[in-house]
Amino acid sequence: MNELSATSCACGAVTVKISGEPRTTMLCACKDCQKATGTGHSALALFSDDHIEIEGETKSFSVTADSGATVDRKFCPNCGTPIFGISGRVPMHKLLPVSMLGEDAQNYQPRAMIFNRSHYDWDIVDPELPKFEKYKEK
Template identity: 35%
Template sequence: MCEAIRYSFRGPPKFVMQCCCKDCQKATGTGHTTIVGIDRAQLQITGEPRTYTVLGDSGNGVIRHFCGTCASRLYTMSAMSDTLVMIQSGTLDDPNMVTPECVIYKKDALAWDRFDPALPTFDALPPDPAT
């Protein structure tokens, strides 16, 4: 939002998912977030994000990276992997450059939230998160 931190990524994403987990709901203040999965090597970033770690549904640490100036949530990483980055699609210069492929953590979806009925849904993570 404030552009104190800028990022871009090269190449196609590994996945684009709409996540309904309770952590994403609380972190975004809405029913779900759309995450774009990329390899860490694809990410170019200027500026130094701050981090905050919470426990995810798996019991592992979820590291939120955000702007220390305006507090915009930029991307998330798992404490289990330093190679997978999950970008918050709303922080992209053009969020329309990605299209959700599935809905995850549907078991936590709020009754009033709506999704494309053509998208596959999973109660938790899909069998292969790169789907």
């Protein structure tokens, strides 16, 4: 995905333009992602800030994640669509829900699941996917 790809929130008030490839893709089963998605995990793509353009107003709230890192979650104030997150662990990057990749989302398979320690058995994922109890060690 080297060309610019664009997508928007459910109501169209916030648009996201993406160029280049993500640094990584992952599933996260931490308790905070479960609350944010209403399911057993989130599907995320980590992009460098210079590969993302956000247009439109967002609202945010910050949480302290299971790891102790601060995560700032941005969402559309009109429809509530999650737009991106910023983790204190990864400066100069944004965590985009894979759904924000629009039609290109199908091209991005997760490379691992983090925070597998809080993953629910009913939330079925590929058994071959590498799993880490917390953050993947570098």
